[in-house]
Amino acid sequence: PRILLIAGARPNFMKVKPVLDALENRGAEVVLVHTGQHYDAAMNDVFFADLGLRPPDRHLGTGSGSHAEQTARVMLAFEPLVDELTPDAVVVVGDVTSTLACGLVAAKAGVPVAHVEAGLRSRDWSMPEEVNRVLTDRLSDLLFAPSPDGVDNLRAEGYHDDQIHLAGNVMIDTLFANLDRALASDALHRHGLSPGGYALATLHRPANVDDTGMLAGLLRALGEVARDVPVVLPVHPRTAARLEQVGLPDGIRLVPPAGYLDFIALQASARLVLTDSGGVQEETTALGVPCLTLRDSTERPITITEGTNILVGRDPDRIIATARRVLTDPPPKRAPALWDGHAGERIADALLALLAAPSRPRPT
Numbered sequence: 001p002r003i004l005l006i007a008g009a010r011p012n013f014m015k016v017k018p019v020l021d022a023l024e025n026r027g028a029e030v031v032l033v034h035t036g037q038h039y040d041a042a043m044n045d046v047f048f049a050d051l052g053l054r055p056p057d058r059h060l061g062t063g064s065g066s067h068a069e070q071t072a073r074v075m076l077a078f079e080p081l082v083d084e085l086t087p088d089a090v091v092v093v094g095d096v097t098s099t100l101a102c103g104l105v106a107a108k109a110g111v112p113v114a115h116v117e118a119g120l121r122s123r124d125w126s127m128p129e130e131v132n133r134v135l136t137d138r139l140s141d142l143l144f145a146p147s148p149d150g151v152d153n154l155r156a157e158g159y160h161d162d163q164i165h166l167a168g169n170v171m172i173d174t175l176f177a178n179l180d181r182a183l184a185s186d187a188l189h190r191h192g193l194s195p196g197g198y199a200l201a202t203l204h205r206p207a208n209v210d211d212t213g214m215l216a217g218l219l220r221a222l223g224e225v226a227r228d229v230p231v232v233l234p235v236h237p238r239t240a241a242r243l244e245q246v247g248l249p250d251g252i253r254l255v256p257p258a259g260y261l262d263f264i265a266l267q268a269s270a271r272l273v274l275t276d277s278g279g280v281q282e283e284t285t286a287l288g289v290p291c292l293t294l295r296d297s298t299e300r301p302i303t304i305t306e307g308t309n310i311l312v313g314r315d316p317d318r319i320i321a322t323a324r325r326v327l328t329d330p331p332p333k334r335a336p337a338l339w340d341g342h343a344g345e346r347i348a349d350a351l352l353a354l355l356a357a358p359s360r361p362r363p364t
């Protein structure tokens with residue numbers, strides 16, 4: 001069968017790689033489609049190099065824009081590709097705008113859609129990713145959940161059991177496949193850091209960085225943490241634009257967005273991670289590194305119940321107090337089931353079995 005596999009933004013690249021490899025190892029023809037949502041070398045090229053991901057077979061070149069512009073541009077560029085290539089299935093990953101835009105085109109073209117990372121819910125409808133998740137699931141024939149909470153959410157929303165597969169976490173497939181190479185990175189040395197002697201932070205959620213008052217409060221909290229341990233902050237381009245308007249406390253070291261291997265190395269040896277990223281909540285759990293999530297909700301609750309994540313919110317004083325507590329009393333290391341390095345293989349098996357079956361479950 002011919003399968004279009006979609007990637008567009010930073011957190012997509014590590015999710016498509018294990019699915020691509022597993023599908024091709026089983027004889028499927030995979031066309032890797034890049035929408036162009038992320039395009040800077042540090043947000044894009046470095047991941048192809050670090051992950052050994054082959055160049056995209058097709059590039060839609062859509063670039064940045066408002067939500068409507070980006071969704072529309074991806075759809076306009078993707079529709080003729082679907083017409084040209086007549087795929088047997090379209091596989092989308094994660095929760096970015098490219099995920100929803102390609103899922104919508106495929107569903108209306110009558111092509112089966114598979115969603116990798118289905119069923120996650122923050123229940124915060126103000127997050128663009130929550131809109132993308134809910135709608136992408138609704139458009140999908142096959143729903144690959146990374147964790148049992150995702151399965152529960154999908155069942156509660158009325159999806160059929162034969163559409164839902166508990167596949168495990170492809171992000172962790174990629175983490176385990178690259179961990180030895182990442183640990184050989186000289187990122188700590190380059191940044192003058194010693195193992196266990198620093199905190200790592202990332203901030204890019206619109207709710208945290210688009211408002212300068214909110215961003216200033218979060219930076220104040222990071223500045224207080226930096227009194228105990230230096231804080232390294234690889235700066236996402238969305239955040240870079242806002243940081244110029246906000247004063248930076250002492251002790252926070254701004255660095256460019258890190259490559260994948262460097263960033264995994266930085267996570268693995270951090271005393272503490274503070275983040276609003278989705279993927280980083282998962283990777284810290286798999287690595288057993290304490291993580292404070294600077295948000296009011298998470299779509300990844302298993303990282304709290306079976307991992308090292310603490311949902312701390314965005315109140316600076318609460319972040320500071322919780323960071324101090326975790327620095328002396330870190331949470332225990334645990335690992336969710338099926339975060340075992342084989343999720344991509346389970347997804348490929350289920351998808352190819354479905355495509356070979358005489359009748360398919362369809363959304364109703």
Ligand code: UD1
Binds near residue numbers: 037039043278
């Ligand atoms: C997007 C995803 C978010 C994901 C994040 C991962 C959506 C709605 N959001 O957010 O879920 O967590 O990617 O990093 O899909 N920019 C550059 N260079 C680039 C890419 C972006 O300068 O290579 C700048 C542009 O000014 C752009 C802004 O960043 O307007 C935001 O990019 P966009 O892709 O719209 O959203 P992200 O905040 O990156």
Ligand code: UDP
Binds near residue numbers: 010258260261277283
């Ligand atoms: N990441 C990276 N360099 C960075 C920040 C993150 O390589 O400077 C990786 C991280 O290890 C994870 C993925 O990017 O694999 C998470 O992407 P991001 O935080 O941009 O998006 P989200 O997961 O929040 O959608």
